[in-house]
Amino acid sequence: MLTKKECVAMLLAGGQGSRLYALTNQVAKPAVEFGAKNRIIDFPLSNCTNSGIDTVGVLTQYQPLVLNEYIGNGQPWDMDRTFGGVHVLPPYQGKKKSDWYKGTANAIYQNLSFIDRYQPEYVLILSGDHIYKMDYDAMLQDHKKNNADCTIAVLPVPMEEASRFGIMSMNAENRITEFEEKPKQPKSNLASMGIYIFTYSVLKQYLIDDENDPNSENDFGKNIIVNMLKDGKKLCGHRFEGYWKDVGTIKSLWEANMDLLGEKPNFDIFDTKQKIYARNAGDPPQYVGANACIQNSIIGSGVEIDGTVINSVIGSGVKIEEGAIVRDSVIFSNVVIKKNAMVELTIIDEETEIGCNAVVGATGKKGDICVVARNEKIADNTVIPAGTMYDSLNGGAK
């Protein structure tokens, strides 16, 4: 058996995800559900599997319980390897000191010994809050061909949105000449996707230097990349043409779910050549009842629907009773929507129950997405206006 790996992936999954409000009360952002069958982290993990990368360190810090249990031994992603596989890496206590992860670069720094075990030539840095399908191996081949020190995946974005991203300027040989984080006047429309491949020996030195710099924020974008550019290291861009979405906000999470719908969905998860894997609960097929009406929606397994579902994403094990109407919404797993309830433009988190005749997100000022936290019991006839964040742990509706 090989005793080293060419490329090891490090997946940053520690972010609190505070802009997802109640959805990340009890789970880390990468463990938030997406698209009827998956959790966000399935996308980078499955991309690794489909790109031939079988060694992944998942850096967790915030609410790791659900995420740890979900990843388990990595079997759903074929990462239950004898040498390598997926490893959850929380911050730990050292002999002299212990630290939370201070920033993205520091998180990797604290786990250099994990990477060293595999003696990789390259390290792939990934985020746990992006929805996309990508062949990392093509990017790695690019990196090798260019003999680069660092390769950053870039995506063309509309010019008017460019100031929301980290923007790269590239020359004709795809060499990055300038990097600006959220520039007011962007010089290019190539946005960093937060996906980096480093030549490990170079990265290691920069991480050590970064750790010794007391003024550093220990962040990849702000510090490591900027310093490497300053020193004249070879940074190249790898152009990605395809669907990619940062699902860090309620609105973008909802939009990304809606992108799965339609005759020709913006994001195609139905392609069987690049499957997105998930831990499987052993649910039976879905049962569609005699009173059901389902249109332009995707539905997970174990669901029982006897109501109306339009333009929605319905997670596994959900029950939608007779007369209930669900429209333009994203329903996470095991939610029960009782008789004649109405749900519009809403994300409902796992295990929540919506009582009979309740009206969620369908009254008041339309256009804002309503969120109902997990494990809630919404009483019969309750009205929750549009745009509400309903979370009884934090004082009910907001």
Place this chain on the structure above:
Amino acid sequence: MKAVGIILSNIHDKNIPELTKVRSIASVPYGGRYRLIDFTLSNMVNSGITKVGVITKSNYQSLMDHVGSGKEWDLVRKNGGLFILPPFSDNSDNLYETRLQALNGVMNFLERCEEEIVVLSDSNIVCNMDLDAVIQKHVDAKADITCIYKKMTVCDTSYTVTSIKVDADDNVVDIASAKPSECTEVNAVVNLWVINRTMLIALIKDTLSREPKADFNLDVIGKNLGKIKVIGYEFDGYLAWITSLAKYYECNMELLEKDVRDELFNKKYKAIYTKVKDSAPTSYRSGAKVKNSFIADGCVIDGIVENSIISRGVTIGRGCVIKNSIILQDSIIMDNVNLNCVITDKDVVISSGKVLSGCEEMPFFLGKGTRV
């Protein structure tokens, strides 16, 4: 007491020649996402059995592909786990024909087991059964063999049913096989037994030395009644017994009843496991009108579907009307197709505008990979 499971994967192949032409009965697709063996395997695993041998005979590629290493059933284990037991014969033309010969062929496996009890099962039974309760009764009654039976009315005059009579203490007092001449209520032996392992080994050797073609129920159990302790265990839950294509159709359709689904699939901690395919969720397009149907993952539906079972990865085009049908995995039904009482095996393609119909007693069957 620890038990080992033995599953006979080929015994009933002849009953559904349509579906077993390309596979063993154990790997016949069922209920949208399952294979028949999933029910027996899951029942064993959910009852704490962690060592299962599957006896194969022929056409078992699809079965091996399906069960793989056994990981979906948590049967990848250092101690025990899943054992595929291919046929053993000193003369390859002479594979086993009877259940007893099949068991004799895995004598090494049986003798090497350390478990005191064997749960022996055919693979044409669909149920969610707590085998632990059966084993408990078997142990408490100090039985040698426990015969699981189901009270049922049998009308299929072409199928030989073995039935038992039990006394007040559940001792089996009579066992007989017959083709019913009219609808009769019987204690049907569903070919699922709990047996003491050493007793089983002795009975196999003893019976086969006298009668090479001996029948398990009639010769092993029947001729030893009174000499060994045989008790009955009545299973009163839902049980589908797949003995013909018509029965296959009828039992699949029973999955549209809530009670049946609840009993098979919604028992706490008693899930039915199957091979995971990582299919996408099922997509309902704007032309979809689905009523009273059981639909697996990875389908794309753009037509009318009523009273049907749709398996994983099926495509149903715009303007289709699919009624009372069973569409198996990865079949493609193009636009404006009209189906009634049709069973399509895997990978069937039906081109636009076709109209096909069978009837409930005799569903129209399209073999694997058929193109119409």
